[in-house]
Amino acid sequence: MSDVDISIFRNDRNLKPVFYNDKCDKYDYLSAVGCGAIAGLVDIFLVGSPADSKLQGWTDAQVDKTVMSFAKTCGWSPREGKEKSVASAIGFLEKKFPVNYDQRHSGDVAGLFTMSAKNHHMKSLAHSPDIIGLFFSILNQFTSTSSFLHNGQLITIQTETYELQGHDFISKLFCGVANWFGHIMSDAAGSSGASGRGSGVVIPFYELFQLCNFGSFQVGQDRNTLATVATKVFQEGYDARFGLTMAIPVVLCDLSIKLIWAIKHCFYHKRPLHECIPTKRHDDLRIMLIIGDGTLCLMDGADAAIRSGENWVNFFLRLNIVAWYRLVSLVFREVCIRLGISLSLQKQLDAYIRINEAIALYLTQLEKIDFELFKKETEQYNHMLAMMEEANSEDELNVLLKSEYKALGIDLPYSGDFDAFMNDASSVLEFK
Structure with a gap:
């Protein structure tokens, strides 16, 4: 009978380290800057702002196709001509997933605050495509209320009595979640009666800028708070669809750096293929991603400052918030790693990875056993x-x-x- 080497459970030499101590060389730095610069050029000349973006038409078309496909799965039967348009699909979804918190202008809220059809998707918290929007949507549907953010204040109003389908709390909760998602899909490509592109939903968590009721930013002849500037930027088309457009150079930068890193480690360093898979456990790859995204953000910020004409709305319209969020998250993660601050979830995931590797080695040993003997x-x-x-x-x-x-x-x-x-x-x- 073959012996099983159970030392893999006791000897850390058979397990990969949690983080590799790979160092960047000059070619890594140059390639990272190059990838970031290419992505920056794409951002400047093809993404731009909602008013002049070359790629926005393509992303808008993809969102329209997604909305129509979702409407078909919900029972929409498009006919030839006008009925086959995305407006018809949106109208179907609006009737299929009605909500009690869909107030569209100041008159619908008794004039308590200023709101219009262009910004009600931002002011109404339940219209946000994130966990905050889901929470307030369920709350509003169960309590027959509507919740809004305006100039740093949370405003809640009573609506007509709204009854969710379902026979118990769990079924009603499920229907509330489904209703929230369906209504978000009906608003993602604008409203059915909108002229032109229409106002979509906000970029996830963008609605929180309305809490920033501070600062004094020059907008034309006036000075506005950051909350007011963010609202005006959204009204100019800075919605989730444009967020997808802004994500294109970010993804391009990220994937090109990872591809170059993998090719170098495979053909130059002659490492096994399974060690050439890009993961955040490689120190040099994390630094390259920070440099690349930093280059992209530097070019994006310079372009926004030059073209803004000292108007803060124009500045934020050209600022790629997706790239800046990516840069902040990469730097924050790197600081946590360097300081030894690791989130408990990440530690558990790393532990599970090592356990799986040990089990895989143990199973390889078990396969050598002659069980009949x-x-x-x-x-x-x-x-x-x-x-x-x-x-x-x-x-x-x-x-x-x-x-x-x-x-x-x-x-x-x-x-x-x-x-x-x-x-x-x-x-x-x-x-x-």
Whole structure:
């Protein structure tokens, strides 16, 4: 029977370290800057702002196709002509997933605050495509209320009584979540009655800028708070669809750096293929991503400052918030790693990775075992043990052991009579 090397569970040498200590060389830095610069040029000349973006038409078309596909799965049957447009799909979804918090202008909220069709998706918290929007949507549907953010204040109003479908709390909760998602899909590509592009939903968590009711930013002849500037920027088309457009150079930068890193480690460093998979455990790759995204953000910020004309709305319209969020998250993660601050979830994931590697090695050892031979040998041992227990004297036990030695093909460690052998001081037991 083959032996199983169980040392893999005790010896850390068989396990990969949590983080690799790879160092960047000059070619890594140059390639990272190059990838970031290319992505920056794409951001400047093809992304731009919602008013002049070359790529926005493509991303808007993809969102329209997604909305129409979702409407079809919900029962929408498009016909030829105008009925086949995205406006028809949006109208169907608006009727399919009605909500009580869909107030569209100041008149719908009794004039409590200023709101219009262009910004109600931002001011209404339940219209946000993130966990905050889901929470307030469920809250509003269960309590027949609407929640809004305006100039740093949370405003809640009562609406007409709204009854969710379902016979118990769990079923009503499920219907509330489904209703929230369906209504978000109806608003993602604008409203059915909008002229032109329409106002979509906000970039996830962008609605929180309305809490920033501070600062004094020049906008034309006026000075506005950051909350007001963010609202005006959204009204100019800075919605989730444009967020997808802004994500294109970020993804381009990220993937190109990872591709170059993987090719270098595979063909230059001659590493095994499984070690050339880009992960955040490689120190040099993390630094390259920070440099690349930093280059992209530097070019994006310079372009926004030059073209803004000292107007903060124009500045934020050209600022790629997706790239800046990516840069901040990369730097924050790197600082945590350098300071030894690791989130508990990440530590658990790293532990699971190492456990899986150990189990994989152990299974490889188990595959070498001849289980039929193991079963046969075990049966022999069990049979011998049963016979030994039935022995009534020492002589019977000696005879049994000698016969089993012979049956197993094992040579005795002595020759001749055992007593005579043991009485000879020069005799030595030899186990073969």
